[in-house]
Amino acid sequence: MNELAQFFTKEVFSILLANSIKINDPKIVIDLGIGDGSLTSAAQKRWKNAQFCGVDLDKNRVESLNVTHSNVNLFNLNSLDLNLSKKINIKVGSVDIAVCNPPYLNLEKTEKYSQLLTKSGLKNSVKLISYTTDLLFIAQNLSLLKKGGILGIILPAGLISGHNFELFRKDLVSNHSIENIIELESKIFKRTEAKTFILILKKGCPKKDLVLISKANKKGEITDSFAVPKDDLVYRMDFDYHANKKTLNSSGKSLANLVESIKRGNISNLDLRRIGLPYFHTTDFKKHDGRLFTENNSYNNLDKQPLLAMQGDILIGRVGKTCHRQILIVESGCIAISDCVYRIRSSKKNQKRIIDYLQSEEGITNLKILKHGVCAQVISLKNLANLLIK
Numbered sequence: 001m002n003e004l005a006q007f008f009t010k011e012v013f014s015i016l017l018a019n020s021i022k023i024n025d026p027k028i029v030i031d032l033g034i035g036d037g038s039l040t041s042a043a044q045k046r047w048k049n050a051q052f053c054g055v056d057l058d059k060n061r062v063e064s065l066n067v068t069h070s071n072v073n074l075f076n077l078n079s080l081d082l083n084l085s086k087k088i089n090i091k092v093g094s095v096d097i098a099v100c101n102p103p104y105l106n107l108e109k110t111e112k113y114s115q116l117l118t119k120s121g122l123k124n125s126v127k128l129i130s131y132t133t134d135l136l137f138i139a140q141n142l143s144l145l146k147k148g149g150i151l152g153i154i155l156p157a158g159l160i161s162g163h164n165f166e167l168f169r170k171d172l173v174s175n176h177s178i179e180n181i182i183e184l185e186s187k188i189f190k191r192t193e194a195k196t197f198i199l200i201l202k203k204g205c206p207k208k209d210l211v212l213i214s215k216a217n218k219k220g221e222i223t224d225s226f227a228v229p230k231d232d233l234v235y236r237m238d239f240d241y242h243a244n245k246k247t248l249n250s251s252g253k254s255l256a257n258l259v260e261s262i263k264r265g266n267i268s269n270l271d272l273r274r275i276g277l278p279y280f281h282t283t284d285f286k287k288h289d290g291r292l293f294t295e296n297n298s299y300n301n302l303d304k305q306p307l308l309a310m311q312g313d314i315l316i317g318r319v320g321k322t323c324h325r326q327i328l329i330v331e332s333g334c335i336a337i338s339d340c341v342y343r344i345r346s347s348k349k350n351q352k353r354i355i356d357y358l359q360s361e362e363g364i365t366n367l368k369i370l371k372h373g374v375c376a377q378v379i380s381l382k383n384l385a386n387l388l389i390k
């Protein structure tokens with residue numbers, strides 16, 4: 001990923017985003033992080049009489065847009081500048097529509113960004129462990145929008161379904177109105193596998209009980225939609241999860257209630273490799289057919305004691321495209337596990353029930369549904385603990 005996260009939106013998705021905004025005659029439309037102008041072009045086709053404004057930190061982008069989009073007011077600025085409104089000469093709270101595909105990068109947690117979140121109706125988000133540019137672009141867009149104005153934004157899976165961002169989703173549901181969430185197919189951007197979503201958000205007006213969630217194909221066509229109670233979106237906002245929730249919630253006891261502990265390895269693959277002693281990593285699952293017979297390895301005299309898996313422990317892959325299929329039970333021995341692997345420890349009585357379910361087609365399907373993540377696909381500890389085991 002380059003340092004400005006320049007992944008440009010394909011025309012079909014820009015058109016889908018613009019068409020999903022139900023405002024007919026906007027006066028001002030903004031595009032923060034305008035890039036090559038894909039979203040603005042779609043917006044210009046839809047709203048011919050509006051005034052358009054675009055901002056990008058990359059001088060070269062702005063220079064070439066000055067040629068291709070001469071009817072857009074363009075600014076070579078940082079979109080997260082707290083004085084942006086003055087610099088682009090647009091009043092805070094005056095914009096009708098914002099279209100955006102922000103950079104997805106980590107951002108230092110500073111007081112000025114906390115202020116921006118608070119004044120944009122995202123005050124719980126200040127408590128998040130870390131900030132990201134996508135989160136702050138939402139805040140900046142919201143601060144410029146007028147009440148009832150609409151933001152159409154392309155977001156990564158982290159904000160949509162990651163547990164670290166539940167407080168952010170709570171803010172959206174409580175203080176704004178989510179009009180639609182559209183899950184896009186994976187790999188729609190060149191050079192990244194990021195899973196992305198279009199979020200259509202109305203500023204203020206938190207009245208809707210039900211929210212439409214949809215799925216779109218590679219051509220930018222909606223293939224399926226249904227309504228979800230808005231409060232259910234705090235946990236996760238992705239279509240696949242809600243569409244499959246019935247299967248997930250069918251019956252059984254939560255894994256957390258059946259086990260003594262669910263733990264993630266505490267040392268990375270790289271560090272374990274450096275130590276040079278035997279260990280178990282995600283790449284080892286395929287060498288064993290659901291059962292692991294290992295030596296009684298010992299790890300004395302290390303600075304940090306690794307998490308060990310022993311007879312009866314169940315191991316599950318935590319990250320990667322196929323982690324939902326990475327499940328085995330340790331039949332003998334003792335081995336360190338990497339931080340890409342979960343260890344489930346339970347009474348002997350429950351071991352069989354858990355491994356039989358997790359290795360069944362239904363268990364594998366449900367683990368697949370639980371996965372989310374921007375690039376690496378991850379099963380979160382919370383999702384895993386909540387999984388119902390028949």
Ligand SMILES: C[S@@+](CC[C@H](N)C(=O)[O-])C[C@H]1O[C@@H](n2cnc3c(N)ncnc32)[C@H](O)[C@@H]1O
Pocket residue numbers: 004005006007008009010032033034035036037038039055056057058061077078079080100101102103104
């Ligand atoms: C993911 S690209 C999307 C571009 C375009 N909106 C689109 O949909 O194709 C993000 C854009 O934001 C710009 N950008 C990154 N950080 C920025 C910042 N702090 N302020 C303004 N623009 C920024 C990048 O140069 C890039 O053009």
